[in-house]
Amino acid sequence: MKNKILFLILSAIFAIAGLSGCEDVTTAGYTSISNYPSIEILGGNPLAVAIGSDYKDAGVYSELFGKDVSDKVEIESNVNTTGGGVYIVSYTVTSTDGFKRTATRTVVVCDTHYNTDDLSGTYKAHVIRDNNPAREYSGNPVTLKKSSLGFGIYEISDWIGGFYAVGFDYGSSYAFSGLMQINGDNEVIEISMSNPWGDSFNSVIGTYDPTTKVISYNASWRTYVFVVDMTK
Numbered sequence: 001m002k003n004k005i006l007f008l009i010l011s012a013i014f015a016i017a018g019l020s021g022c023e024d025v026t027t028a029g030y031t032s033i034s035n036y037p038s039i040e041i042l043g044g045n046p047l048a049v050a051i052g053s054d055y056k057d058a059g060v061y062s063e064l065f066g067k068d069v070s071d072k073v074e075i076e077s078n079v080n081t082t083g084g085g086v087y088i089v090s091y092t093v094t095s096t097d098g099f100k101r102t103a104t105r106t107v108v109v110c111d112t113h114y115n116t117d118d119l120s121g122t123y124k125a126h127v128i129r130d131n132n133p134a135r136e137y138s139g140n141p142v143t144l145k146k147s148s149l150g151f152g153i154y155e156i157s158d159w160i161g162g163f164y165a166v167g168f169d170y171g172s173s174y175a176f177s178g179l180m181q182i183n184g185d186n187e188v189i190e191i192s193m194s195n196p197w198g199d200s201f202n203s204v205i206g207t208y209d210p211t212t213k214v215i216s217y218n219a220s221w222r223t224y225v226f227v228v229d230m231t232k
Helices: 002-020 163-167
Strands: 038-041 047-050 060-064 074-077 085-094 100-110 121-129 135-146 153-156 178-182 188-193 203-209 214-221 224-231
Touching (some): 085 188, 188 203
Parallel strands (some): 047 100
Antiparallel strands (some): 153 178
16 A cells, blocks of 8 residues: 555656646747738729729738738739739738738729620520531520629620530530620620630620610630620
């Protein structure tokens, strides 16, 4: 019994001695409270930028420990104003503890003077591919849905009027979906387009007739030209 008591006493002494000489490894090299810098995006978000304009980013305001550290913010941008598109500007700032804070701005390159009518709904598309070989389809459904981006931009279910998705019966994965804008002069503007082949239009030229509510355009892709008329 005495030996057992002696063992417990010695164990306690060694444990106390060990604790007094140890560093808490879970907090070594770190502050007790992790401090993340703040980021405030200056200017619009999303932001509309005119096609062909010289884009200058408004930047951000960043603060850490009550001090302005905006000059420490790293900025990455792929904005290209040569044509319509949706781009992302990313801002990242790192604290003294190595913690990062990131914010992003969506930049929409479009016509800043746009048609304000509500063009959303389902249209019947008539589409002709003018060569290789020429083909024609009528009555294919195409939808326009208001984009959350605003600026008179719509999500279009198929830029080529269901030519492959419905006409060829390839299915919805072969739709040329994307974003369309009708500008203040009722011209059709391509903001974006995607398709299973991965390349974009060469050009889109067309107009919207506010009297007949018909959207008409020629979409050039590779060696093809798709002549599309969309009627509600």
